[in-house]
Amino acid sequence: MVDAVNTSANTTTTATSTSKSNSSTSKQDFLMLLVTELQNQDPLEPMDNKDMMAQVAQFSTLEEIQNLNKQVALTQAIGLVGAKVVAKEGSEEIQGIVDSVKMSGDDCYLIVGDKEVELSDLVQVSSPLTTSNDTETKGDN
Secondary structure, eight states: OHHHHHHHHHHHHHHHHHHHHSTTOOHHHHHHHHHHHHHTSOTTSOOOHHHHHHHHHHHHHHHHHHHHHHHHHHHHHHHTTTEEEEEEETTEEEEEEEEEEEEETTEEEEEETTEEEEGGGEEEEEEEOOOHHHHOOSOOO
C-alpha cells in the first residue's frame, strides 16, 4: 500500500518536472499538480516543508524566466521596425518592411504590410533603413 502511494507521488513529481520544462505551464497546472502530490503523499512520511518551498521557488523562477523571454522577444521585435524581412509562413513567403509590432496575449507579431508575422517565422533580416540623421557624420566642425 505504501509502495503504491510512493509510486504515485513519484509519478506526480516526474509529471511536475516534465510540465515545468514546457513553456506553456501555467499557475493553475502547477497548483493542480501540487494538490495531487499532497493528496497522494505517504502519511507516515509527509512532504518536507523545504521540498514544498523548493518546488514553489522553482515554479516562481520558471514564471519569471517566461516573463523575461516575452520582454526579450518584444525588444527584438521593436529593433526590427524599419528592417526588410523575409518570412516563411507555411508555404507562403512574406517579404517587406516591418511597419510595427503587435502583442497578442503572449505572442509578439511583426506587422509587414497587411500581414502579421511571428518572430520564429523569419528567415532573413536586412539592415534597418537609415535616416538622414544616421548618415550625417559628426565632428566635421
